[in-house]
Amino acid sequence: MARPKCDLRKQALLTLGETMSQCCFCNLLCEHPEGVSHSKIDDSTPAEKAVPVAAIDCHIRNESLKQIALRLSHQDARQPRIDGSPVSIDRAIAAAKKLLIAKQEAALLVTGDIRTVETSRAILAFALENNVILDPFGSDPAFAQILATQRGGMLSASLSEVRFRSDCIVVVGNDDLIQSMPRLPHLLARSKQQDLHKTTTRVVLMGRWSAESINLFRSLDCEVQAIQMDPCDFPKAIRDWSKLSSEERIQSASLPSRWLRAAEYLTIVWAPSNLRFVESDLWIERVQGWITEQNASRRVVGLSLAGAYQTFQQVATWTTGFPGRMRLKCAPDGELAVDYQPHRFRAEAIASLSPRPVVMQVDDTAMKTKNSISIDADILIAPSWLPLSENANVREQKVAPKIFLPCLLPGFEAASQFFRADSVYSVKVGPTEPAVGSSVGSAVGSSVADLLQAISPGATL
């Protein structure tokens, strides 16, 4: 698909920041020629690239840019609203604050598509003032990984390490994994400059893989073997394989088996969001347990790709000591009171409580959201309220939010930091200067932090 070259798209790209090489759309990496050299935005020759891979079309980025372009073009989309009608920002803030004060015994649930450090910090600060239950979008897969790790630990590696060191990579899952992270194969394949092993990378695809996915890895000069199986069965399969004696393995040795045995640095790759079966946390726990055991004599690592939703979990963990599915408040003496119950504080379960909780949804992205929770928000803080047909976040709600407060678009109108999908690396993207008139009530919009501060009943007490 040809890239649109409209001014709006150009404007959006121009604000990506000079240091862009991490994709703020899927949280993996991307050569982003536009992001590296803005002066040559329409030049097909990219500047020196961080990731030496051929430019490929990325459907996630294209869709995201479309959303951003819409966000920038629809002045109306940035208009605060009450019950669907445009109002001034002051009226919308006052209404939101009144709603929060009036909630009395009802719980306050904060959820949403939260992707940046700045929004995470703002929400945690708000929670400390207001006794809030937190459960952002994407928590189910995030907590599958977190709970598995909290039970048994893990032995893992970061993306660069795997690319540099690993001679055999087992990717477990199905085509959706590539759909959600289109550049993953390019990132796993070692570049020709990296001649550590003097061999190409061996990739074993285990799960449900189409010929297209298999060929994609092959096109990257990887040696590829695919084993079609239910991904759910992987832990048993790998344990059964490792229980075989050396002789049995030789006798029954298929090519993948020989690769696994010969690997000097074996990597098992999965994405929790791609493990769409019940008790995926147990799956992860078993795989991580196997990996740790293997390291008694050889090097095997896991690479869990958490996706876009682990930035909030990182920030919640360093601020409170716990990942972010919790009830949080600050006691009068300033001590944090954390009620960490990941099984209890699921947003859907909380939303069904009686009396019904007040629900505030905070989105700091203009992207379509796959993991949105079907809960009707009373207050929506988001970069825009696009026409319902264009905005997945709003479209999936049964009822439009009672109060809509527009915020600046993180990464474009406000500098933002977020974590890479393997949790290790964080980057900052966006303009270095704050948007002109970015205080509450300005025409441009407000940061999430400013809006939350303005509506917080606790802040005035």
Add this chain to the structure above:
Amino acid sequence: MTIIKLSGGLVCDPSQSSTSNSIGDLYLTEQGVIATPDKNARIDSEYKLDNHVVMAGGIDLHTHIGGGKVNLARLLLPDLYQRPGMSAAQIDRTVEKSRSTILRDAGRPLSSPVPGTWETGRRYLEMGYTACFEPAILPANARQSHLEMEDTPYLDTGGYLMLGNDELLLQWIHDGVPQSQITDYVGWMLKAHRCIAVKVVNAGGISAFKFNQRKLDVDSKHSHYKITPRAILSTLSQAVEDLGLAHPLHVHCSNLGVPGNIESTLATIDAVEGRRVHITHAQFHCYGKSGPHGFSSEAATLASRVNETSNLTIDVGQVLFGQTVTISGDTMHQFENRSFATPRKMIFQDLECQAGCGVLPFRYRQTQYVHGLQWAIGLELFLLVENPWQVYLTTDHPNGAPFCSYPHLIRLLMDYDFRMSVFEQLHPDIRATSTLPKLKREYTLAEIVIMTRSGPAKALGLDRMGHLQPGASGDVVVYRQDSNPTTLFSRPEMVFRNGVLMYRSGEFLTIPSKISHVATPRFDSSIAKHLEKSWGHYYLQSMASSVL
């Protein structure tokens, strides 16, 4: 300009020996400590401090408070959480459960061995600390580390950049590139990641573990790069000298926790060829292998080397009894110790062609021989190093114990009888062989101030911190005098940051602005061109993204 007068307190400032311990007045403004003002000057506030001790804010030069492995430890251990504000009975039950002497003796336990940033900042301030330094910042993790430290209220912060296991550097040393190129690389990395010093952890060993090497002595060769830790240490220490950094190379030696590791620790000191060096958590690196359990103290050997080497400093990394979690970049040895994890779960990571980390929950038991001896070895080190400017008070939080145990540790150093009362509860084989009872030294208040304030400030080149002379930063702590050092150091009466009162009688008054201390080394910036050529071989993230 607001002038605050602190009058009549015992001002303890060992940076000037003549005024190390004397009753006097101190004047503060927002700019810091000032000389006695003109008698006509308006004093805005005066605090009468009879029966109080006044000293500079504490500085912890080695405490794990931010970064990837710290956050992994938090994530791993929700089960160790104790709700703040426990009743005395609840604390007693916890003490009973964990068999910890720390909780009972220290004023206020942490909710977890590795708490969140909010609690970390508050608890440190409640002990009178105003600056803390994260000693292991991985370049790839630098942004996260700084974000976490930024979110740690009340404290100035800073960090040491972990080098010496980065594949790029190892390759360059293997290739024999000029020292000047490596010095420029170190300077560039330090500046890009906004750190104040350079740390090396098990030089080359973390990388070697990625190549399935399980041991790497100072003169052993890395199986892939064919270079030795000695070469890495020599190269990095030269780079630190060439860059003129205030803090010497901060070294975590090769054989962490391994019986008999004193040999490699001494070899490490020799490897820097007479340059300045700081050996960190030295307690974990001065073990012999004699005695009934094949594990013995070599504290006297290391202390002797410190006493005869003026440019050698150490921090101790004292072990205290109770539950904690060990977090280290030293994946090789953390993995080796995995069977000791309590509770039985652990995290290891190979990270970004730069280093790694290991997170291992651990319980030090008073009656266990090895743990008891580690406790004794740490104290021996403190007591045998003659010059308090060469030894700094740390527990390598949380590795030896959580930082909230500092008041307890100070009492162990200042009170021989108390020290012996704990010693008597140790394993009988320790009681039979340890030299600790013979060490009757009791630290003076001035010496404690040196170890916790003036010494760390000097070691890090923080000219305005660690003393109370005119021009000092105005980080001042007031403690109520008490014959029990634990009580004295557990809870200050007042804490000033930059001359502003922010804590008084258990109440936090305001959250001050804070800074991150960084080094600004001079180097040839054309190194960036060399780096660009090699960067993409190792890292997926661009060089530009790496710059903070």
